[in-house]
Amino acid sequence: MVKIKDKYDVIVMGAGPAGCASATRCAQLGLKTLCIDTVQISQGQPSGVGTYANSGSLARVTLLESAKLFDSLITESRAHGIIVDTVDIDVQKMVQRKDTILTEITQSIAKVFKQHKVDFIQAQAKLLDGKRVLVTSDIDIHNKTIAAEHIVLATDSVPIAIACVPIDNEYILDSSAALNLTEIPKRLAILGAGVLGLELAGIWNRLGAETILLEAQDTFLDLADHQISREAYKVFTQQGLELKLGTRVISTKISSKKVLVEYQDNDGHHAIRVDKLIIASGRKPNSDNLAAPEANLLLDENGFVHVNENLRTNLPGVYAIGDLTILGPMLSHKGMAEGVFVAEKIASIQSLPINYNIIPNVIYTEPEIAWVGKTEQALKAIRDKVTVGVYHLNGNSRAKSAHKTNGFVKVIACAKTDIILGVHIIGSHASELIAEAALAMEFSASQEDLARTIHAYPSFSESLREASMAAKMK
Numbered sequence: 001m002v003k004i005k006d007k008y009d010v011i012v013m014g015a016g017p018a019g020c021a022s023a024t025r026c027a028q029l030g031l032k033t034l035c036i037d038t039v040q041i042s043q044g045q046p047s048g049v050g051t052y053a054n055s056g057s058l059a060r061v062t063l064l065e066s067a068k069l070f071d072s073l074i075t076e077s078r079a080h081g082i083i084v085d086t087v088d089i090d091v092q093k094m095v096q097r098k099d100t101i102l103t104e105i106t107q108s109i110a111k112v113f114k115q116h117k118v119d120f121i122q123a124q125a126k127l128l129d130g131k132r133v134l135v136t137s138d139i140d141i142h143n144k145t146i147a148a149e150h151i152v153l154a155t156d157s158v159p160i161a162i163a164c165v166p167i168d169n170e171y172i173l174d175s176s177a178a179l180n181l182t183e184i185p186k187r188l189a190i191l192g193a194g195v196l197g198l199e200l201a202g203i204w205n206r207l208g209a210e211t212i213l214l215e216a217q218d219t220f221l222d223l224a225d226h227q228i229s230r231e232a233y234k235v236f237t238q239q240g241l242e243l244k245l246g247t248r249v250i251s252t253k254i255s256s257k258k259v260l261v262e263y264q265d266n267d268g269h270h271a272i273r274v275d276k277l278i279i280a281s282g283r284k285p286n287s288d289n290l291a292a293p294e295a296n297l298l299l300d301e302n303g304f305v306h307v308n309e310n311l312r313t314n315l316p317g318v319y320a321i322g323d324l325t326i327l328g329p330m331l332s333h334k335g336m337a338e339g340v341f342v343a344e345k346i347a348s349i350q351s352l353p354i355n356y357n358i359i360p361n362v363i364y365t366e367p368e369i370a371w372v373g374k375t376e377q378a379l380k381a382i383r384d385k386v387t388v389g390v391y392h393l394n395g396n397s398r399a400k401s402a403h404k405t406n407g408f409v410k411v412i413a414c415a416k417t418d419i420i421l422g423v424h425i426i427g428s429h430a431s432e433l434i435a436e437a438a439l440a441m442e443f444s445a446s447q448e449d450l451a452r453t454i455h456a457y458p459s460f461s462e463s464l465r466e467a468s469m470a471a472k473m474k
């Protein structure tokens with residue numbers, strides 16, 4: 001058991017991606033660091049990363065890889081001259097494989113904590129006044145107040161509950177239970193066609209579930225570049241997803257082992273019966289029990305913690321990072337960057353401010369969707385003159401050889417300076433290709449720089465160069 005001290009240099013509340021990154025960097029910089037989370041203890045050892053591994057992205061991507069393999073054996077193997085007579089699924093084994101991978105990642109982060117001497121306790125932490133934290137646990141210690149010179153709030157976000165749709169995790173599932181199904185539902189509905197809804201749909205639809213997405217908004221994937229959203233809509237519906245837009249779920253009822261989902265759209269009131277309903281209706285900052293009232297931590301009306309550009313809250317020595325703040329999107333890698341930034345601030349190391357304009361976004365569907373920087377519609381709205389180059393993957397040799405020709409790459413640059421302002425990709429390996437675009441933008445590369453950079457032939461990455469060249473040919 002960890003011997004907890006009465007005072008630390010830094011206490012990090014939350015062991016999600018942001019909290020883990022912050023605690024590790026603090027310890028690397030010689031600060032005595034305690035990290036607290038309500039995570040499970042695995043094999044008698046504090047894992048330190050319950051929410052890290054359970055944050056969902058890795059679990060979804062792992063299952064999606066299995067689902068993609070299954071799907072390609074059925075739909076693509078013949079094109080490669082491979083005859084597979086029967087393809088079957090063992091869902092329990094698939095889910096077990098995912099759990100094994102999460103455990104391995106959890107253990108490797110626990111090792112990093114140990115190596116850097118980050119103390120960790122599984123407990124509920126609450127911010128008190130005077131840079132103190134109340135720790136409540138029935139495992140390691142009971143009630144204890146611990147002080148610190150600096151406190152980093154990193155308690156992540158939680159799903160938004162919908163009052164009329166009570167989750168029971170048997171028929172109506174949250175996003176975690178949706179990754180632990182033991183059999184494939186015949187008919188599945190997903191409430192919310194945002195990033196999460198699409199990723200979950202991509203898994204279960206590919207494994208054979210008839211999948212219906214119920215989305216309240218009239219538009220589809222509004223946050224992405226609209227040319228990409230239109231292509232995604234086309235491809236996903238061709239794959240068999242039923243996308244019902246402008247559809248607000250208003251109630252649910254469970255009867256005869258089915259879920260009756262009632263919804264409202266422009267044509268009135270409707271109902272469907274499904275085997276399972278997954279809720280993917282968005283997330284909110286996990287700040288409800290973050291601080292005692294006397295701490296006077298300032299939150300906005302949506303529960304986001306108020307921070308300045310250095311991620312300092314209104315309380316001296318108290319920082320907030322990750323999904324808790326309104327700065328930037330709710331993405332693990334944004335939180336991790338903030339965690340490191342805050343640790344370096346605490347250690348008085350000069351570090352560059354976080355560039356919130358250059359954060360890669362990825363939707364792990366197949367084809368994948370990824371972007372960095374501004375969309376064409378956002379640039380047009382502010383009347384920026386731009387040059388746009390688009391390259392379709394059906395012209396890319398590597399995409400042809402891999403039988404993955406769906407999608408395109410779009411590179412947008414300032415018409416005057418040629419500096420790249422946004423890159424948007426729908427296609428295989430988009431999650432990897434976007435890293436080149438982010439790096440190019442970090443170094444203020446121009447469309448011409450990208451067009452003149454030699455890329456390996458044949459490779460998917462050539463499509464970035466081709467899209468940049470396409471803009472120059474206009």
Ligand code: NAI
Nearest residue numbers: 192194195196214215216217248249280281282283330362
């Ligand atoms: P979201 O806000 O992107 O999508 C939720 C959708 O549910 C919305 O489009 C909303 O209109 C719809 N909705 C809400 N109530 C409804 C109702 N009663 N009936 C029908 N539709 C309803 O939230 P999501 O997908 O849960 O993601 C939350 C956050 O986590 C986002 O910031 C997202 O970017 C992030 N995330 C990132 C991932 C990644 O990086 N790959 C994966 C999953 C989530």
